[in-house]
Amino acid sequence: MNKFNSISAPVIRRLPRYYRFLGELKEKGVTRVSSKELSDKMGFTASLIRQDLNCFGGFGQQGYGYSVDSLYNEIGQILGLEHSYNAILLGAGNLGRAVATHMSFEKRGFRLTGIFDIDESKVGAVIRDIPVSHMSGLEKFCFENHTDAAILCVPKSAAPELSEKLYQIGIRNYWNFSHYDLSVDHDDIIVENVHLNDSLMILCYRISAGEGEKL
Amino acid sequence: MNKFNSISAPVIRRLPRYYRFLGELKEKGVTRVSSKELSDKMGFTASLIRQDLNCFGGFGQQGYGYSVDSLYNEIGQILGLEHSYNAILLGAGNLGRAVATHMSFEKRGFRLTGIFDIDESKVGAVIRDIPVSHMSGLEKFCFENHTDAAILCVPKSAAPELSEKLYQIGIRNYWNFSHYDLSVDHDDIIVENVHLNDSLMILCYRISAGEGEKL
Numbered sequence: 132m133n134k135f136n137s138i139s140a141p142v143i144r145r146l147p148r149y150y151r152f153l154g155e156l157k158e159k160g161v162t163r164v165s166s167k168e169l170s171d172k173m174g175f176t177a178s179l180i181r182q183d184l185n186c187f188g189g190f191g192q193q194g195y196g197y198s199v200d201s202l203y204n205e206i207g208q209i210l211g212l213e214h215s216y217n218a219i220l221l222g223a224g225n226l227g228r229a230v231a232t233h234m235s236f237e238k239r240g241f242r243l244t245g246i247f248d249i250d251e252s253k254v255g256a257v258i259r260d261i262p263v264s265h266m267s268g269l270e271k272f273c274f275e276n277h278t279d280a281a282i283l284c285v286p287k288s289a290a291p292e293l294s295e296k297l298y299q300i301g302i303r304n305y306w307n308f309s310h311y312d313l314s315v316d317h318d319d320i321i322v323e324n325v326h327l328n329d330s331l332m333i334l335c336y337r338i339s340a341g342e343g344e345k346l
Numbered sequence: 347m348n349k350f351n352s353i354s355a356p357v358i359r360r361l362p363r364y365y366r367f368l369g370e371l372k373e374k375g376v377t378r379v380s381s382k383e384l385s386d387k388m389g390f391t392a393s394l395i396r397q398d399l400n401c402f403g404g405f406g407q408q409g410y411g412y413s414v415d416s417l418y419n420e421i422g423q424i425l426g427l428e429h430s431y432n433a434i435l436l437g438a439g440n441l442g443r444a445v446a447t448h449m450s451f452e453k454r455g456f457r458l459t460g461i462f463d464i465d466e467s468k469v470g471a472v473i474r475d476i477p478v479s480h481m482s483g484l485e486k487f488c489f490e491n492h493t494d495a496a497i498l499c500v501p502k503s504a505a506p507e508l509s510e511k512l513y514q515i516g517i518r519n520y521w522n523f524s525h526y527d528l529s530v531d532h533d534d535i536i537v538e539n540v541h542l543n544d545s546l547m548i549l550c551y552r553i554s555a556g557e558g559e560k561l
Contacts, residue, residue, distance in 0.1 A: 211554025240550030335455030339426025
């Protein structure tokens with residue numbers, strides 16, 4: 132439990148976006164920002180932004196705006212990004228390789244410690260300094276290396292058996308790209324699902340409806 | 347413009363999720379579903395679901411629930427999935443390959459018509475029956491083949507120049523994986539951004555906060 136548990140779910144869902152924009156401002160050397168400026172950049176109303184940031188005692192000062200640094204650090208702390216959760220990635224196909232290669236794990240509270248695949252031809256390839264191991268060594272690996280989370284980049288058909296195995300090993304946290312609904316089998320797990328098709332459907336809607344503005 | 351423009355943005359954002367769950371019910375041969383059952387599966391409250399579906403004159407009948415088929419079709423129509431927008435994909439690295447390979451474009455209102463990369467060594471490789479073309483042929487391709495949307499799977503550093511080129515060619519709709527904020531340069535475009543890091547941060551939050559329930 133952290134000290135911000137009273138913050139509502141919709142606010143939490145928006146925090147990564149604030150964090151991202153504040154990070155960009157930091158990089159540009161900007162030190163203060165008003166809710167109006169954040170609003171223009173992010174497409175939320177200034178009043179929603181003030182409300183959101185008030186939830187955790189934001190650092191706004193009438194006429195001076197928010198300290199970019201303080202706000203950035205505070206949001207990072209709420210999100211728990213100072214952690215270094217050990218994560219393994221399952222499935223070293225295109226998707227798994229893309230996730231392993233492109234994600235900023237270390238800046239997002241994670242450390243990628245192992246990559247596994249069922250396909251012998253992928254075993255031994257090195258991605259992000261990590262050699263791909265065969266799935267048969269999964270249990271031993273997790274036994275010897277504390278593992279907090281699993282990233283599922285396997286096909287939907289492989290997910291039920293694999294996720295059951297991971298559950299039996301004791302893994303309770305999942306970043307799930309597999310399109311299989313893990314919560315069907317267990318309700319004591321944390322699953323963050325990535326549904327790229329949902330995003331594609333929203334694009335289709337917006338083109339069809341002629342909606343340029345942000346949804 | 348379609349006939350459902352009065353539906354609010356948050357409802358629209360939830361529609362792909364309804365569509366996904368209803369599709370799964372359809373596959374299982376389920377013909378009717380109550381808001382209570384949808385609520386159990388989807389983690390929204392039954393009252394939110396009734397409200398959402400009422401927005402477009404949902405087909406619920408007291409005691410009988412909703413017709414899975416009608417609801418599925420209606421939501422598909424609202425999202426405009428009957429379209430077949432021509433989309434090209436830029437960047438045939440791991441991410442681009444994963445997107446080209448795994449997405450159900452045809453079921454989501456799109457048709458993938460071309461794949462481009464700047465890297466000569468990737469040119470000619472065939473992904474989803476489409477040979478990767480060199481980026482130098484982009485303009486000619488779009489001139490000869492009507493192109494509705496571009497999928498950006500290029501690094502952030504390559505995005506400003508490329509997106510400007512696409513804009514000059516006349517493309518106004520983007521599915522953007524590049525982490526570059528396209529709307530900075532033009533405000534008459536439709537951009538659907540994919541920020542996988544945001545999802546990873548939410549997972550970090552939920553692990554840190556011990557929050558198993560759906561956010």
